[in-house]
Amino acid sequence: MRRRLPLWLVALAVGAALAAACSAPLDSGPRTLRAASIPADLRGETTTTSTTILSTGESEEVTIYFIKQDPSTLNDRLAAVKRLVSPPVTVQKAVQNLFAGPTTQERLQGYRTAITGDTTVLSALIEAHIATVNVSKIFAVGSPTEQINAFAQVVFTAADVAGVTGVLFAVNRHPQEVPSGDGSSTSVPLGRGSYAQVTPR
Numbered sequence: 001m002r003r004r005l006p007l008w009l010v011a012l013a014v015g016a017a018l019a020a021a022c023s024a025p026l027d028s029g030p031r032t033l034r035a036a037s038i039p040a041d042l043r044g045e046t047t048t049t050s051t052t053i054l055s056t057g058e059s060e061e062v063t064i065y066f067i068k069q070d071p072s073t074l075n076d077r078l079a080a081v082k083r084l085v086s087p088p089v090t091v092q093k094a095v096q097n098l099f100a101g102p103t104t105q106e107r108l109q110g111y112r113t114a115i116t117g118d119t120t121v122l123s124a125l126i127e128a129h130i131a132t133v134n135v136s137k138i139f140a141v142g143s144p145t146e147q148i149n150a151f152a153q154v155v156f157t158a159a160d161v162a163g164v165t166g167v168l169f170a171v172n173r174h175p176q177e178v179p180s181g182d183g184s185s186t187s188v189p190l191g192r193g194s195y196a197q198v199t200p201r
Contacts, residue, residue, distance in 0.1 A: 005035035059084035092124035114150035
């Protein structure tokens with residue numbers, strides 16, 4: 001008659017067998033592993049991806065010129081206001097903001113414009129530091145003084161952009177003679193000095 005082993009001895013034998021089956025084998029020293037057997041994130045490898053650089057939404061400041069009465073003389077002079085545009089700053093962006101006219105708040109503060117509101121800025125190309133402002137139609141109407149004010153607004157606004165020293169005018173790409181500060185018509189480039197009588201104080 002065979003003797004039966006105690007249950008505790010059977011359980012101990014089974015546990016030892018399972019532990020031996022689950023334990024990792026011991027190496028006698030370091031082994032060389034194939035690169036393919038190492039996970040990619042541990043190999044230091046990176047996958048090739050295309051990165052899209054999104055705009056940060058940053059803006060740049062331009063100065064445009066409206067008209068405002070000088071309280072000391074009661075005469076109209078140019079007055080500078082700021083606008084934000086997307087970079088890079090260009091004459092066309094600056095002049096487009098000028099042609100949009102003063103905001104309601106600015107009008108309440110006394111700013112106005114001599115530029116008609118139905119004119120579109122078609123282009124403003126720069127060559128040899130001279131910007132040619134090309135518009136869809138004549139934008140300066142009314143009295144000679146108002147016409148001078150309108151052109152002075154554009155000249156000062158364009159000349160405030162870095163690199164611009166003079167301004168020419170065109171309507172649908174046709175060069176135009178325009179009034180300078182003394183009322184005489186000219187087709188030569190105009191600068192800030194051409195409208196000294198309305199220079200901002």
